[in-house]
Amino acid sequence: MAFSKAKQTERNFQVALCTAPDSDTAESLAEKMVKQKLAACVNIIPAITSVYEWQGDIEKEPEVLMVIKTDEELMGQLEELLEQEHPYEVFELISCNIDQAATAYLQWLNGAL
Template identity: 50%
Template sequence: MRLDFAAVGSLKIFCLTVVLSVLMFLVLRRVGLRAFSMASETYSSGTHSAAFVTCPNDTVAKELARGIVEKKLAACVNIMPKIISVYEWQGKIEEDSEVLLMIKTRSSKVSALAEYVRSNHPYEVAEVISLSIDQGNPPYLKWISDTVPE
């Protein structure tokens, strides 16, 4: 029995083509489903907000952040250490080292969030400001909605 090397080579190429086609199909299917999911989700601008709170130190920042998330006032709080704040207070220019909280929440929760911060913050006048989120990664924004109830 003689081996037909041309036929064996053609068979190898055919098998390799089939395997690569199946792999490409799986990859493209996954990418396509993810792209469709992101494109099909709609977002109403302003539904969510990023709020900012300054704290005197890490201990206060962590306590506030944990309380905010536990009380479902936000989905996530980022703690940014060692910022320098320059501000006017009681007629004098002050400069302090602080910690900044960046808080992601529903816009409808900003008032309750501000009340929680005022009640639990050591500053006489606690900073609580928020900015409306116009756009973002749809799955991330959905996660905020799923985590923070109305």
């Protein structure tokens, strides 16, 4: 199995993170992302706790985390989908470049998006 630098591909793949209030919401959003080809895959990690400041108060809330594999060029469309569908007034959407990955996985990502 080979490990490749992702920059050797023509695309700039991303791992994006987005929280949701519960698994049902995350699954619904993930299905829409994949169906619309905005994500190749979304992993849903249940039972996280988020601690943050909101309107002057420290909040502590249970959430689920979506780990979204996508392309940099799709981030704007992904944000638009979340603006329409996400229940939060301010939702999290952050991303990092995939600098290296298994060659076969990069090929799969390229074909899935």
